[in-house]
Amino acid sequence: MWKTIIRRFLIMIPQLFVLSLLIFIMAKNMPGDPFTGKITPETDPARIEELREINGLNDPWYQQYARWVGNAFQGEFGNSYTYKVKVSTLIGERALNTFWLSLLTAVMLYAIAVPLGVLAGRFHNSWFDRGVVLYSFVSFAIPTFVLALILLYFFGYQLHWFPTTGSVDVREVPGSAGYYMSKIYHMILPAFTAAILGTVGIIQYLRTEVVDAKGMDYVRTARAKGVPARKVYSRHIFRNSLLPVAAFIGFTITGLLGGSIFIETIFAYPGMGQLFISSIASRDYSVITALVMLYGFLALLGSLLSDIIMSIVDPRIRIE
């Protein structure tokens, strides 16, 4: 068990190393550097050259890379050239927004998927089951941005039920109860959109699991003993099939991260995904590199987490 985790952890290191090298080289190749944006007819080209020299932009690339990695280890990713703050501060703020949005998404996701999956399995082949299968099929096939736009159009612009942009009402005082209520209110629609898109895996898994469990010996034994059907489902089947669902949390994290770029852009929600897109537009490459590294790290962590939970929950898939 521990061996597996440590080995998986050790595999992450070269993967992160290659990712960092890749992203560093890509960032270096981006047209322009942080100072080209500051050039005006009045600026002295010599001054720009001086700035480049001071910031080490004229050093060979491997020296720059070594310096960058060394700083990254200390959580130091330089300054954002557009926001004029430390990258770590900037991302920290945005990451918190993304974190809350992801948390609400995960809550909604499990709240939708678990009952649908279990009930579809219990009433296998009924109209309800067919409806659930159709729902999970549609949510699988629909692209993130199409669903987000359509929901935003109807619930935001047509029905005016939810705000269409931002993460909080600017009139609210930070720290007040209304402030937090407004934050949650702003998150509902984007979180719901992301939740709908993430339910497929869990629903299908639970559904087949429950259908399979119906024929298992332990279920037949329980029924033969005279345990009422309701209890068989809630006590025996539900508990047995729910644990592996917890393992999906890692994949859920990875999936949510991938979708967050679309969701945050469309709902103009100030999270990491939206920051990434705006940083690309302004060529703010210290922010871009930091964000890609962070996303890569979180994706790796997510799959590691899934494997760990999976091996705890299901001894059959433990890797020797």
Place this chain on the structure above:
Amino acid sequence: MVKEKDNKKEQEIVSAPPTGFQVIWREFLKDKVAMFSLVLMVLTISGVFIASLFFDPAEVMKVSLRDKYAPPSTAHWLGADIGGSDIFGQLIIGAKNSLLIAIAITLITGIAGIFIGLACGYFGGWIDNMFMRIIDFFITLPSLMIIIVFITIVPKYTVFTFIIIVSIFGWTGIARLVRSKALSESRRDYVNASKTLGTNDFVIIFKEVMPNISSILIVEATLNFAGNIGIETGLTFLGFGLPPSTPSLGTLVAYANNPLVMSTYWWVWLPAALFILILMLSINYVGQALRRAADAKQRLG
């Protein structure tokens, strides 16, 4: 009904076992939704290609300020955009571009994935090890972000470079699948027998192993096709796909980035969004039906 079924069964016993296409056709006959999706898919795709013959891109994109945001009418079936260009014409040309790009990406990633997957599965050893490490690495990448960074650093950016960049990140899934199938297939007796006879490895791979996994390849290609439409339109929507001069479904949907267009001039972006939705649903459903036909355990008919 029951009797008819029995008759059919009897006929099958005497005749040869159904071949690939018969199995697929039977699967579609059994499933009304799959049949409907198939018809819908064929109609939309062929409709787009036929209709695009009647639209001249230059004519459609012509700026006519008098028609700025014209609502749907007989002159403009789906209204007009900010430059007064006809939305319906853009939808047809854009859909054609999106479909062609998705087909190109599907072909490139499919061929690369099949070659690499077959090589890994059949030869094993260091080839397999090397490619599996590469694939493991690719899968952990935040690929959407890397594609976006890639696109911004390419100096001469065209439709062609877009296809190549997306393809670089798209071959791993199919390669993994083909590898796992080829791995089990290569240990079969017929392959061993063929090897003992001294058959060339390439002949075994392409003439003997590949036909046996072709059903999986068709399914995978169909689902990838739908996925690639999503990738192109999604990236274009974010502003990192096709250059603005090339109309695509993504560029039309991207108009929705403007809140005013989104709320008031719905005819500019909503048709393209719905078009993508219908296309994705029907292609995916056809893919699922093909998957059932390919996997005897899931078959309906």
